[in-house]
Amino acid sequence: MSGPDEVIHQSMRLKIMATLNPLPPAEPIEFTRLKQILNATDGNMGAHLTTLEKAGYIEVLKDFVGKKPRTRIAMTNTGRRAFQAHVAYLREVLDG
Amino acid sequence: MTLDKSGAAEALAEIGQSQKRSANLYSYAATSPYLLLTGAMWLAADLLLEFTTFGKHWAWPIVSLVSIPAYIAIAIYQSRRRSSRPASLDGHFWRSIAIWLLIFGFVAGALGIFWPESGVQVHSFIGLLTGIAWAIAGLWMGWRIIALGLGIAALTMAGHFWVHDFYAAYMGLVGGGGMMLGALWLRRV
Numbered sequence: 001m002s003g004p005d006e007v008i009h010q011s012m013r014l015k016i017m018a019t020l021n022p023l024p025p026a027e028p029i030e031f032t033r034l035k036q037i038l039n040a041t042d043g044n045m046g047a048h049l050t051t052l053e054k055a056g057y058i059e060v061l062k063d064f065v066g067k068k069p070r071t072r073i074a075m076t077n078t079g080r081r082a083f084q085a086h087v088a089y090l091r092e093v094l095d096g
Numbered sequence: 097m098t099l100d101k102s103g104a105a106e107a108l109a110e111i112g113q114s115q116k117r118s119a120n121l122y123s124y125a126a127t128s129p130y131l132l133l134t135g136a137m138w139l140a141a142d143l144l145l146e147f148t149t150f151g152k153h154w155a156w157p158i159v160s161l162v163s164i165p166a167y168i169a170i171a172i173y174q175s176r177r178r179s180s181r182p183a184s185l186d187g188h189f190w191r192s193i194a195i196w197l198l199i200f201g202f203v204a205g206a207l208g209i210f211w212p213e214s215g216v217q218v219h220s221f222i223g224l225l226t227g228i229a230w231a232i233a234g235l236w237m238g239w240r241i242i243a244l245g246l247g248i249a250a251l252t253m254a255g256h257f258w259v260h261d262f263y264a265a266y267m268g269l270v271g272g273g274g275m276m277l278g279a280l281w282l283r284r285v
Contacts, residue, residue, distance in 0.1 A: 021115055
């Protein structure tokens with residue numbers, strides 16, 4: 001049995017990954033929407049997103065809509081595989 | 097780091113909740129443009145029916161024809177936004193078309209059986225059916241949709257018995273406007 005993914009296992013990062021996982025591949029979600037869904041603050045979310053981005057699990061996309069800046073988050077293929085492996089590990093612990 | 101069974105169960109429950117909520121919200125957001133378009137069609141058709149002479153016979157056929165390329169445009173836009181692959185018509189599009197065909201078939205069958213004497217009866221029947229359909233969908237989608245459906249149904253019945261002048265415009269606002277409000281709520285929820 002492999003170990004837990006320590007990047008994903010933290011509660012807020014686990015929720016972020018679980019929220020991104022059902023979206024179609026590379027489908028981004030707006031930062032403000034993700035924050036609203038998870039009931040999180042800007043600072044809290046920002047730090048966890050940076051950790052996930054550094055691990056290569058998510059991609060942070062920044063652009064402008066008209067003059068307004070927009071930040072969107074998408075799960076990468078690496079992130080999806082890591083999340084699935086972490087879920088498999090949790091199931092193994094539960095079943096074992 | 098090691099985990100015991102209760103820690104794993106807790107984490108899996110958290111994942112399950114977050115995934116379910118995310119999948120529901122994604123489905124709401126993907127469905128709302130189709131509902132918005134349907135509501136706008138209904139409103140436009142009834143306003144044309146009420147306030148123009150050609151609309152008495154042609155409002156609904158013309159609006160229905162215009163809606164087909166509009167549905168396809170939404171489906172292609174959503175497909176392109178999601179993927180870099182060539183656009184294709186997604187499940188929401190085909191479900192929207194199927195819902196229209198099923199409702200059309202049901203309404204045609206019901207009207208064939210009961211043979212209403214006036215356009216007002218036909219309109220009220222469709223408005224009532226729409227309101228009840230929303231309320232049923234709300235049993236899965238949330239109390240706001242139930243309230244919206246019951247509101248449309250109640251206002252339709254009120255209109256049927258008490259609104260005599262500008263009845264088509266009233267129904268356009270109640271049915272089409274209600275559907276547009278519901279679609280906007282789904283997008284923001």
